[in-house]
Amino acid sequence: MSELSFAVGQRWVSNSEAELGLGIITEVTGRRIEIAFPAADEQRSYAANNAPLSRVDYSVGEQVKTRNGQQFTISEKHPLNGCVIYQGESANGEAISIHEMDLDSYVQFSQATDRLFAGQIDKNRQFQLRLRTHQFSHRLHQSPVFGLLGARVQCLPHQFYIASQMANCISTRVLLADEVGLGKTIEAGLIMHQQILQGRASRVLVIVPSALVHQWLVEMLRRFNLAFTVIDAERYEALVELDEGNAFDSAQLVLTDLQTLEAHPAMQHDVLQASWDMLVVDEAHHLQWHVEQSSEGYQLVEKLAGQIASVLLLTATPEQLGMDSHFARLRLLDPDRYYDLDLFREEQQKYQQISLLLDQLMAVESASEFAANKSLNKDLAGYLDKTLLKALSSADEFEASREQAKQQFLDQFGTGRILFRNTRDTVKGFPERQLTTFPLDAPESFSPENNSELTHLVQPETLLGENWLELDPRVDWLIDWLKQHRGEKTLLITANAETAQQLELHLRLQHGVRSSVFHEHMTLINRDRAAAFFADDEEGAQILICSEIGSEGRNFQFCSYLVLFDLPLNPDLLEQRIGRLDRIGQRNTVNIVLPFYQNTAQQLLLDWYHQGLNAFESVCKTGSALREQFAERLEQCLQDPADKKAFAKLLKDTQKAEQQLRENLSQGRDRLLTMNSYDEFAAKEILMQVDEASSPLELADFMDDFFDAYGVEQQAHSADSIILQRGDELRSDEIDLPEDGLTATYQRARALSREDMAFLSWEHPLVLSAMDAVISSDLGNTAFCQLKSNLVPAGSLLLEVAFVMHCPAPKQFNITRFIPESYLRLVIDEKGRQLEDQLAEQDMNQLAGRIPKHTAQQMVQVARERIDSLIDSSKKVAVKHQKHLIEQAIGSMTQLTDNEIQRLQHLAEKNSHIKPAEIEAMQAQQQQLQQFLQHAELKLDALRLIIVTEAE
Numbered sequence: 015m016s017e018l019s020f021a022v023g024q025r026w027v028s029n030s031e032a033e034l035g036l037g038i039i040t041e042v043t044g045r046r047i048e049i050a051f052p053a054a055d056e057q058r059s060y061a062a063n064n065a066p067l068s069r070v071d072y073s074v075g076e077q078v079k080t081r082n083g084q085q086f087t088i089s090e091k092h093p094l095n096g097c098v099i100y101q102g103e104s105a106n107g108e109a110i111s112i113h114e115m116d117l118d119s120y121v122q123f124s125q126a127t128d129r130l131f132a133g134q135i136d137k138n139r140q141f142q143l144r145l146r147t148h149q150f151s152h153r154l155h156q157s158p159v160f161g162l163l164g165a166r167v168q169c170l171p172h173q174f175y176i177a178s179q180m181a182n183c184i185s186t187r188v189l190l191a192d193e194v195g196l197g198k199t200i201e202a203g204l205i206m207h208q209q210i211l212q213g214r215a216s217r218v219l220v221i222v223p224s225a226l227v228h229q230w231l232v233e234m235l236r237r238f239n240l241a242f243t244v245i246d247a248e249r250y251e252a253l254v255e256l257d258e259g260n261a262f263d264s265a266q267l268v269l270t271d272l273q274t275l276e277a278h279p280a281m282q283h284d285v286l287q288a289s290w291d292m293l294v295v296d297e298a299h300h301l302q303w304h305v306e307q308s309s310e311g312y313q314l315v316e317k318l319a320g321q322i323a324s325v326l327l328l329t330a331t332p333e334q335l336g337m338d339s340h341f342a343r344l345r346l347l348d349p350d351r352y353y354d355l356d357l358f359r360e361e362q363q364k365y366q367q368i369s370l371l372l373d374q375l376m377a378v379e380s381a382s383e384f385a386a387n388k389s390l391n392k393d394l395a396g397y398l399d400k401t402l403l404k405a406l407s408s409a410d411e412f413e414a415s416r417e418q419a420k421q422q423f424l425d426q427f428g429t430g431r432i433l434f435r436n437t438r439d440t441v442k443g444f445p446e447r448q449l450t451t452f453p454l455d456a457p458e459s460f461s462p463e464n465n466s467e468l469t470h471l472v473q474p475e476t477l478l479g480e481n482w483l484e485l486d487p488r489v490d491w492l493i494d495w496l497k498q499h500r501g502e503k504t505l506l507i508t509a510n511a512e513t514a515q516q517l518e519l520h521l522r523l524q525h526g527v528r529s530s531v532f533h534e535h536m537t538l539i540n541r542d543r544a545a546a547f548f549a550d551d552e553e554g555a556q557i558l559i560c561s562e563i564g565s566e567g568r569n570f571q572f573c574s575y576l577v578l579f580d581l582p583l584n585p586d587l588l589e590q591r592i593g594r595l596d597r598i599g600q601r602n603t604v605n606i607v608l609p610f611y612q613n614t615a616q617q618l619l620l621d622w623y624h625q626g627l628n629a630f631e632s633v634c635k636t637g638s639a640l641r642e643q644f645a646e647r648l649e650q651c652l653q654d655p656a657d658k659k660a661f662a663k664l665l666k667d668t669q670k671a672e673q674q675l676r677e678n679l680s681q682g683r684d685r686l687l688t689m690n691s692y693d694e695f696a697a698k699e700i701l702m703q704v705d706e707a708s709s710p711l712e713l714a715d716f717m718d719d720f721f722d723a724y725g726v727e728q729q730a731h732s733a734d735s736i737i738l739q740r741g742d743e744l745r746s747d748e749i750d751l752p753e754d755g756l757t758a759t760y761q762r763a764r765a766l767s768r769e770d771m772a773f774l775s776w777e778h779p780l781v782l783s784a785m786d787a788v789i790s791s792d793l794g795n796t797a798f799c800q801l802k803s804n805l806v807p808a809g810s811l812l813l814e815v816a817f818v819m820h821c822p823a824p825k826q827f828n829i830t831r832f833i834p835e836s837y838l839r840l841v842i843d844e845k846g847r848q849l850e851d852q853l854a855e856q857d858m859n860q861l862a863g864r865i866p867k868h869t870a871q872q873m874v875q876v877a878r879e880r881i882d883s884l885i886d887s888s889k890k891v892a893v894k895h896q897k898h899l900i901e902q903a904i905g906s907m908t909q910l911t912d913n914e915i916q917r918l919q920h921l922a923e924k925n926s927h928i929k930p931a932e933i934e935a936m937q938a939q940q941q942q943l944q945q946f947l948q949h950a951e952l953k954l955d956a957l958r959l960i961i962v963t964e965a966e
């Protein structure tokens with residue numbers, strides 16, 4: 015490396031990120047330097063005294079390219095203000111003189127040859143480690159499940175299916191609407207993790223309700239190794255005080271809450287000014303929209319969604335605030351598809367017909383069967399274009415075009431490709447729910463007036479006055495019930511924060527119950543402490559009393575008793591409450607316990623939910639629609655519980671409507687949703703790929719070699735687990751290993767049961783940093799060995815060489831996924847013959863004999879010309895392969911991007927809102943990708959000289 019002396023205009027290369035191409039120093043200020051990498055469109059800033067850069071200073075005789083693509087051989091060099099002027103002649107005799115600033119930024123370096131001739135010769139096993147690292151890194155980047163291997167989660171098919179669907183989308187904009195407790199947070203984590211690893215996202219903004227901030231923070235870290243920074247009002251103020259630019263730019267992964275953002279216009283301003291790659295909004299049903307007005311939260315998310323490429327909205331109850339809001343959230347994700355509310359409503363009527371047609375199409379088994387089915391052909395002609403219909407009749411194209419037709423159908427005429435909803439019917443394995451009710455006599459002081467507010471009728475304590483704790487029979491009932499269920503953890507939910515507070519205080523102080531409380535007037539820290547106290551197995555609370563904010567998102571599946579102190583008026587909210595216990599990880603029957611005043615509005619609401627909707631013991635899919643349909647009649651009944659006849663009629667009508675609606679949904683909307691959300695066969699395939707790609711034994715073997723080469727100390731801990739420590743001779747600071755070491759396991763099952771251990775997968779930060787450390791360093795890029803062989807005469811010199819495709823491009827293009835090979839391996843003899851087939855890599859690794867370093871160094875000096883000639887021959891062969899590899903890469907890129915372009919073109923035929931500019935932007939992106947790939951070059955990454963000795 016040259017001495018670090020910087021001047022504006024000089025060209026340098028990054029030691030750790032050679033893929034950025036050639037950098038230009040743009041600013042030198044005191045102790046910092048700024049450097050631009052035009053090929054990758056990136057900027058970096060470094061401390062001048064230890065910038066990981068090498069000066070690029072070409073010698074006379076070397077061939078270089080100008081930024082206009084003119085190639086010339088350097089004949090003279092002149093210094094100018096710390097920079098260099100290169101002069102020479104192009105192939106057609108034109109004289110060229112350029113400042114080094116005007117050199118081509120897409121450039122490759124032959125560091126291996128420089129090192130070899132400087133006598134820096136590594137060991138054979140370091141050479142092998144380097145090549146293996148390239149192989150594994152490339153295999154990982156190419157894997158269809160890249161980004162899905164590293165999460166510390168059970169491999170649940172419905173979650174991996176959804177995440178894998180996002181792998182090939184140019185932008186990821188989806189509504190994750192699985193039923194309560196099915197793992198939407200985990201799905202979002204998987205997608206985020208995947209996008210971050212693939213380089214498609216680095217700045218992520220997650221917005222959640224305040225009650226869930228801590229839970230998200232912990233889940234993201236412990237399950238995905240994603241370290242979010244929480245920016246709440248306090249932290250925001252502190253950052254503003256520091257005056258170091260936009261507070262939201264202070265971290266890459268930011269977690270914040272909707273309520274705080276809504277209340278702080280300055281935070282809204284800054285969050286909108288910051289640039290993000292991905293937005294995640296949890297419990298998105300709070301984003302309320304009506305034709306006349308939308309909530310502050312909706313407006314903010316609308317602006318964010320308009321400027322952020324990837325958007326994930328999460329809600330288990332998308333229709334909780336009505337169909338309009340549901341439509342509006344879909345519009346946030348895909349305004350081209352969802353642009354007209356009336357049309358959207360109209361479409362809903364056609365779901366049954368579409369679902370039927372799709373079923374018929376999916377039942378067809380071959381192209382000939384399809385061609386013979388004239389009536390299906392005729393029906394589909396109204397929806398699909400001619401080319402696709404024709405392809406369905408062609409044996410070669412049948413399978414692929416049927417899948418394409420399905421996607422197109424769902425996208426354009428169905429519930430949409432952007433909406434995923436898995437249900438307990440698909441996921442299976444959930445425990446039963448059991449309702450136990452306790453009718454109580456209403457106290458005399460409970461005397462609602464005519465037209466009391468509904469909330470007072472169903473939260474009767476609000477009508478009992480200050481002494482309600484003494485008057486309300488539910489309180490004594492609860493004390494009794496808790497005595498009888500001493501060993502059982504119990505979650506109690508009540509609508510009101512005041513009720514929760516007073517009830518908890520009463521239980522704790524008057525009756526010595528070990529209790530804890532959780533409501534919106536507590537600080538976030540205190541809420542989390544309360545939840546943790548409840549979760550504690552040994553010393554913890556028997557009961558946690560929550561206000562409604564506890565009914566969303568929280569994980570309480572470790573307990574199996576839920577006391578509903580009152581009932582919400584919205585069936586979706588009831589489902590959210592039950593979902594605290596009925597979620598992945600629940601091992602016991604979910605016991606729903608309900609004390610109520612008999613013959614009052616409470617009883618009626620209970621009966622309506624239980625007998626009308628069956629909303630306690632199963633997940634009610636029709637709740638919000640029926641609530642809308644019967645709202646007025648239900649209200650009348652709740653106001654007048656004595657009118658038993660009216661309620662009986664309401665119940666009967668509800669039951670009838672419920673059955674009818676359920677049947678319609680199961681044949682229409684739900685059927686379409688299921689089709690889009692889950693494909694059992696594909697999900698199995700994905701899990702098989704995950705299993706195969708995880709290969710823990712191979713990883714352990716690779717990491718053993720790495721630890722050895724890099725000075726990481728390793729000891730056995732217990733079965734399947736190890737302890738890692740930084741050794742005294744640790745080779746690189748870039749390795750992501752904590753100062754105080756790490757206890758880790760390569761086995762997923764063990765990592766799930768032992769959260770104190772890291773889960774070492776191919777995607778763990780330590781493993782990724784290990785691969786980066788090898789690839790970006792020069793370790794192992796030269797070696798010299800001897801080989802006993804009769805293949806060529808003794809004394810012959812062979813060159814084993816690996817060329818790696820070097821393709822500078824901005825990170826978000828994730829260009830590596832298109833590059834077909836990890837490296838091109840050649841073995842060349844002095845006659846220019848290729849021997850890599852006869853001397854396969856594995857055999858070479860086994861047969862390579864050691865040569866003492868100083869002998870190797872002498873041999874390199876003596877045989878320099880022969881070696882130069884071998885290297886030249888290998889480069890000539892590489893150039894021939896390069897063209898073909900680039901063509902292959904461009905082919906796979908074009909196929910992928912064409913699909914997206916065609917989709918937009920199809921949508922545009924039906925939807926005038928799609929602007930030609932959008933399609934043009936995608937075509938431009940395709941062209942950009944093509945340009946990057948066209949600039950790809952095979953770079954000589956590592957070489958090993960082989961001196962042949964006579965075989966015995």
Ligand SMILES: Nc1ncnc2c1ncn2[C@@H]1O[C@H](COP(=O)(O)OP(=O)(O)OP(=O)(O)O)[C@@H](O)[C@H]1O
Binds near residue numbers: 170193198568569593
């Ligand atoms: N693949 C998995 N492996 C291990 N645990 C999981 C997995 N998926 C979900 N869980 C656990 O199941 C619980 C429910 O998951 P999660 O919170 O993601 O569900 P959700 O759909 O977001 O719930 P809600 O609808 O209540 O917001 C959590 O405790 C989560 O950690």
